[in-house]
Amino acid sequence: MSLIFTIFTLVFITELVSWIGKSILLHFAWTAYQGIFNRNAVKRQRQLKTEILSKKAELLQTSAQDQFAKWAKLRRSIDKGLADLEKLNSELNASKSSFSFKFNATLWMMTTGLQFVIGWWYSRSAVFYLPVAWLGPLTWWLSLPFAPAGSVSCGVWQMACKRVIKVGERVVKEFMSE
Template sequence: MTLLFTIFLLVFITQLISWIGQSVLLELVYALYLRVFHAATAERQRKLKSNLLKLKAELLQTSAQDQFAKWAKLRRSVDKGLADLEKLNGEISARKSGFSMRFNSAIWILTTGLQFFVGWWYRRAAVFYLPPGWLGPLGWWLALPFAPAGSVSVGVWQMACKRVLKVGERVVKEISAVRMAEAERAEVLKEKEKAAKAE
């Protein structure tokens, strides 16, 4: 029974990552990674951005003709700040590309790679047995490729779990679309009632 739930859990986690989106997860995990392991860099970037915005606002309020010396000084400060920010953003971007490669590799290993490994390791094991004669002569294909006859193999169970989760996803999306349409329809009716009362 544990093999049955282990395979379902692996397929569920893979589908959950697919639903959320690997890029969304990457952004969330990278933001957390940046705050935990590179807090000084993130804080420096935040301060540099806020300082740059203040300098730009002050530059826009300063007349280039009437206060040229002040305007030129502010302009040099803004240019230097932009160069520093660009350099810092380059460092962060390089760090992010390395992190992205490691993160995507870890996600692949923890989902697809682990599913392949479990499928290979338990290729001859039965996830569970069906009642004798339940599907008649067609029951043999549930045991493909190497599981004992009359059982459900790991590969077939993985495909069945994935299919059920995809159908569940479709049902949830359709239900939410129907609810959103009903809410929009109710909003339109309220607007019509308000318009009718106003006349």
């Protein structure tokens, strides 16, 4: 793929991520990750919750004075279930925290970091050349910082792509709100 389309695609993906939102993407990725790698823990968590709720309902129907032995046994069972659930929840929260850090770092590397790398790698390359008479003496500005004179640099092309995509976003939002 040529440099012009590579940069445009990268800027578009970055803007798409910002439109959707990192938190929404993280939620979907975490749900998928849990379904694949933490299936047993999530299943166990659901089982514990249903067991605790059913035992609490049974506990509420049991008289503490008339059926003390049964009530105490249910109470101990609920306490043990809550302790197990709390331990499982802390393990899943630690796993989610670790996943969140890795996901955000990967997302940053695939969008913003990759834009920096491409901008640095092709800093002396021209994305495309403009005809000489189009902008006259302002043509030098489009080649900043290091691209050949009369060309458009990666940084300027990234800014132009981002601006066009932002305008497109605004048009789509206005169209959707009507």
